[in-house]
Amino acid sequence: MSRKSGLGHEALLKRKAEENLESYRRKIHMNNKAQEKAAEQFRMRLKNKQDEMKLEGDLKRSQCACQQLDMQKNIQVPREVWYWLRPEEESEEEEEEEKDQDEDEYKSEDLSVLEKLQILTSYLREEHLYCIWCGTAYEDKEDLSSNCPGPTSADHD
Numbered sequence: 001m002s003r004k005s006g007l008g009h010e011a012l013l014k015r016k017a018e019e020n021l022e023s024y025r026r027k028i029h030m031n032n033k034a035q036e037k038a039a040e041q042f043r044m045r046l047k048n049k050q051d052e053m054k055l056e057g058d059l060k061r062s063q064c065a066c067q068q069l070d071m072q073k074n075i076q077v078p079r080e081v082w083y084w085l086r087p088e089e090e091s092e093e094e095e096e097e098e099k100d101q102d103e104d105e106y107k108s109e110d111l112s113v114l115e116k117l118q119i120l121t122s123y124l125r126e127e128h129l130y131c132i133w134c135g136t137a138y139e140d141k142e143d144l145s146s147n148c149p150g151p152t153s154a155d156h157d
């Protein structure tokens with residue numbers, strides 16, 4: 001009885017040691033994994049930041065194009081205030097108008113840069129047959145759909 005339990009104890013110790021070794025190995029593995037993950041997250045953050053800046057750049061270009069194209073069509077006011085680039089300086093007469101615009105702008109804050117870009121892209125395509133990535137205003141819908149690869153920057157890579 002006592003020998004049996006002694007053996008059992010030894011086996012238990014042995015198993016414990018193996019488990020420790022195993023958990024040690026796992027820990028090392030996890031550390032490597034954690035480091036890999038941290039590095040990956042860092043790369044992702046960097047990439048996200050770059051993507052974000054690219055999106056903001058694209059949105060700005062769209063706003064700029066939208067304002068020009070709207071004005072060519074004699075459209076005096078953007079459909080949504082953020083469709084156009086915000087003027088750097090505003091005269092005093094426009095102050096009253098600006099108040100309304102601020103309210104509109106407040107509403108548009110729900111939209112992410114990507115959403116704004118998507119909305120503005122489809123507006124430019126439908127209203128002006130214009131693609132900022134092609135940099136071209138097309139003749140008609142047929143022309144646009146057959147010559148422009150698609151409505152995202154990735155389509156133009």
Ligand SMILES: [Zn+2]
Pocket residue numbers: 131132133134135147148149150156
């Ligand atoms: Zn295009």
